[in-house]
Amino acid sequence: MNVFILALFLLIANGESADLQPQNAAVLQGSSAQFNCSSTQPPQIMTFMLNGRLVVTIMQTSGVLNSTDRFSASNFTTPGNYKWQFTISNVQRSDAGVVACQVLGGDAVTATLSVQDRGTVQIAGGNQTKMLGVQTQFSCLAAGWYPEPNMSWSVNGETQFCNKSSVTQGGLYNSSCTLTLTASKNSTVQCLAAIPALNTPDSNTVFLTVVKKDQTVLIAITVAFSAAALLFLIIYGIIFFCRRKKKKSSYQEEVRRARVQSQARISAIEEVRGRDNRGYITDGRDRAYAYANIKGQNNGGVWYTKNSNRLQLPDDFFGDDQRKHRHMTMV
Template sequence: MATVRTILKLFSISLGMCLSTRIIEGPKSAFALLNSDAAFNCTVSQPWLIIIWIMGKTPVLSVTPEGPIITDSQFGQRNYTTENTFTSELVISAVTLNNNVTVKCSLQTEGSQQADLFVQVDGMVSFVSKVTSVVLNRSTDIVCKAEGWNPEPTITWTRNQTAVDSRMYTTTNSPSSGHLYNSLSTLNLTLSANAEVACLATIQALHQPKTAVLYITVEPLLNFAASQDQTWLIIAIVVPIAVVILLIILIIVIAFCIKRTKHSESSYQDEIRKMSSRKSLETTVDAQRNSGLENFGMATENVDDLQPPPGSPSPNRMVTWFGKKSSGTLETPTVPPSDLESQQATLNQYMMDFPIYPRKTRHVTAV
């Protein structure tokens, strides 16, 4: 059976060479959006033996009269047959930027034809600022941006669905990340009536351009100024209220901090006063202990402090009533009987002039 198939193939090849199979119409260059499908057609004359599709330099699919030979799931084939021709359609699924290569339809017996595949990326289109109203007969700039395109998109404008003269707008392009581009177009427009303004971005792979639409209302100068005044009035009312609220909050916070600081200082001063009072009390107690609170007639001073003032009787004639014989013992000296009465009178007079309980005055300063 295999021998019969081999003989049939050789016969077909010989017959094709004799009948001179040729490509009637080769593939055409195509534009496809990223992740979409692309298709190429190749029409050959009857009879034919084999058609080979090549991407770049790599064969990706072969077609024989028995059917296609598929080696990669991204590539498929559809065919259309007439009495005199055969058309093979190469289908490329979910194209990527790596598929930007040459596509070739080849016959082993008679030449080849090729075309190019262009994979493109469509991005977003929008207005930088949405202008909803303009002043009557006043020039206004409207800015449109297209982001994330490959290749650079073509930007056009329409007013009330009528194309705007290209001299009324300017467009600049700049590269972005990942082989993408951004475009910025500025339209200078003067309106005398309400209008619908549209910004259109397109590339060859798009069947319809992407559009951003803006509805603009034209107002007389007085009305426009009034609307602006209302806006400023709202701002003038809201901003002071917000400032007053913030000031109140700030004052409350400052008062709380001051109160807390004073409380801390008061506590510190109270502690100092307590410590000073405690030290003063201890000093007073020590002074009283040293002065002898139980016997006010005694003091720690020297006995010389009790010497009589000038003009008083001589010590020889004065009765010495304060003497020491031994520790803790007082003794009155012996006085002759003849002088006893006169010395007693002198002593009584001296005791009346001399204070019995000498005291000290101490000053204590509390901090």
């Protein structure tokens, strides 16, 4: 208590005024703010106030007297420049206002503190693809900002005009901005939101892809033709496979049927020949076999060969009751 009374008494006396920098500080809520108060002469007492409230006292003999977790001071004195840095930690919106520094016998110097909120930036709809010459619209929303953000568009690095509207909710600004653009070439589109507390604006980026009309038609025709060709090949392949399988099955069946019929025909012919004409001699092995049997007999007879019309038959080829009545027919 005595310290504060002493400080107030000393401040009444005439002395050198201090210099306070920066004159205006804008910081984000929850961050830190620093102010440097300096003089050309070593101050006996230096005080810092926030919105008229004394928060830090510095004495030349004993240093900082009443620093806290949120309000503190550090000595950055150099030869010829007696400087103390006043720091406000975890800045709150209620800290916004006037910061004052005063040295013994001098006038108070002031600066302004602005506490701001950083929101979000989002372009609705994301990336877009448009035909050449078609107008397209981009909409950007900057939500949860304080103060009201400055918004702008950048198309391929060139700044574009922004139609902005804002509403407040819970002491924060929600701002929207629209951009109308004619699709002339592939472009990079950015929406930017800025407040003094940010060194660089926050932004959101999307891409505009421009498609020529003839290319669109060509792509559509190509896709349709490819799909039709693929469908035709699939159907043709199925039909070809089924026909081939059916043809192979029919061929095998015909071969089997022909073999059975041939065997049946041969069996029938042999059976009929042996029964109706006992004197018939077939070509090939059957003729050789018959000839051998006939030749093996000692009986005389006549037979027909390939080079002769006569066939020597054994004398006993016919029975007694058939010798005069049986005729031999050559086929």
